[in-house]
Amino acid sequence: MYSIGIDIGSVAGKAVIFDGKEVIGKKILPTGWSPKETGTKILADILKEVRIERNQVKSIVGTGYGRVALPFIEKKVTEITCHGRGAYYLDNSIRTVIDIGGQDSKVIKLNEKGNIVDFLMNDKCAAGTGRFLQVMSNALEIDISELSQIASGAEAENINSMCTVFAESEVISLMAQGAKKEGIAAGLLQSVANRTNGLVSRVGIEDRVFFSGGVSKNSLLKNMLEKKIGVDIYSSDLSQFIGAIGAAVIGFEDE
């Protein structure tokens, strides 16, 4: 038997299929305007790709902000619990999870059993999230995937605003003053690292630290965070799927 975890985030919908030991399939789609449609499509797609029938799946667990919109799930679990469980499944020595997604960032502390002992999320704004980097990339007229590459090796400009709207005007005025794109890009990543470090320090860091969410794909940011926090940070190819994996693991264990 199998279980499926579906994580509908603000930017992307992620699904994984789990056989009790391994993740045997994964799928990612842009969330778009309808979490329900995205969820339905991603479920159909993943079943088709791994050639598994719906009746071979004993449990589907939904997570992410769009979880409430999924009509076909057995259970919904918050992304906080799912990220904790997902990271612990990948590596049971993980004690701290830093997740930076599209609209929120969070720090989750786990105990030796993988249970959540504490967590903290960003305030009700886009500061320090993927959305922040998206808006800033647009201002720089680059693609968000190029951010790391462009910023690499550049001297970071100082960006002080935490608010996405104010930071955007700060970026625009930096450009007007003739600052280089590279330096601004580095400054933006540095500001996300600083912001995240603030969250981390409030919860308290415990080794090993795992970095998940779409923003974890940014290797330069990961390095900046490591420097700021002072410990090594681990990531994985499955980083963006960690919430979906946690959901699938929870679904598989539930009887």
Add this chain to the structure above:
Amino acid sequence: MRPKLMEQVEELRGINSVKIKEASEGGKKVVGMYCVFSPQEIALAADAIPVTLCGTKQEPIEEAEKELPRNLCPLIKSSYGFAITDKCPYFYFSDVLLAETTCDGKKKMYELMGKIKPMHIMNLPQTAEGEEALEYWRKEMIRFKSFLEEKFGVEITEEKLRDAIKLANRERKAMKRLHELNAHKPAPLTGMDMMLAQWLKGFNVDKEAGIRLIEELIEEVEKQIEEGKFAFDENAPRVLLTGVPIGSGSEKVLKILEEAGASVVVLENCTGYKSLDVMVDEEKEPMLALAEKYLATPCSCLTPNTARLDLIERLAKEYQVDGVLDLTWQACHTYNIESFTVKNFVKDQLNLPFLQIETDYSESDVGQIKVRVEAFLESFIETAK
């Protein structure tokens, strides 16, 4: 199952706003108050009606922000907004207002509010410790008594004070007994209903009628317990809610908690149990007895405030609590700072899960709060496995 009498409790809202009008027009004096530090007994002994003033709704905040900073606690903004827009019937019919120097935000707001209506300010000591603090607070009681005597042209005799103390104690005892019913596992009342009953008592114009209704409600709930009718099932996580005061209009987090499946069994805040724990000593000299009782309120505006931790510990045990949620209003420095102390105490000394939610009265962050609250509840269900 919801007790039938809760409907009558809810109706108090309408009834009281009519009664306050009738009483005022019938020549009764009304003393408007905001806080559980206000000694209602002295107003009762002056043959006046002590009444809680409005301050738990979002609606008048926009108006208040024309004069007050936006980055201020919503309770202060709402209270002031109600006052300047004249939308609170209790404020409208108040002859005088009583306020205290509790937190910085309130005391500076009171300077502005005092221009609208005659206001007496009681100077609350910054600490509850030591003889000097108590003596200072006792003198403030006497000063308030003299203020009312002069304003209303009455004499507040010791006998009247003693009667008032007995009446207020009876009300406290009834509310305390009601609250203690939720120590039962599973809880017979939702936290929402408990909040409503506790909050509405502040507006009771006729205290005797209010006490009777609560006593009847207790009887009904006790019967329901015998019959095995409860508000939640046995597995519902039991939560202690501490932190800032709440009422109708600012119950957002309490509502989210219970909608997510938690049974909020203790309201440790000052609109809940905090003011009911200690009675006024009926044997002692009235002014001293009142000073002692009100100074024993473990509010974050006092320093140190270790009595709050003691109370949380005692209640957590008595009510078999699974987790503690500390609700703090945005820009409420005293509760926000104290939250760190409460967190460490709850986690390290009580070994219970803890979550702080800092918010305001608006609905803008309901989605984010839901995620945090649900994850908080999931964390102790996971641990229980």
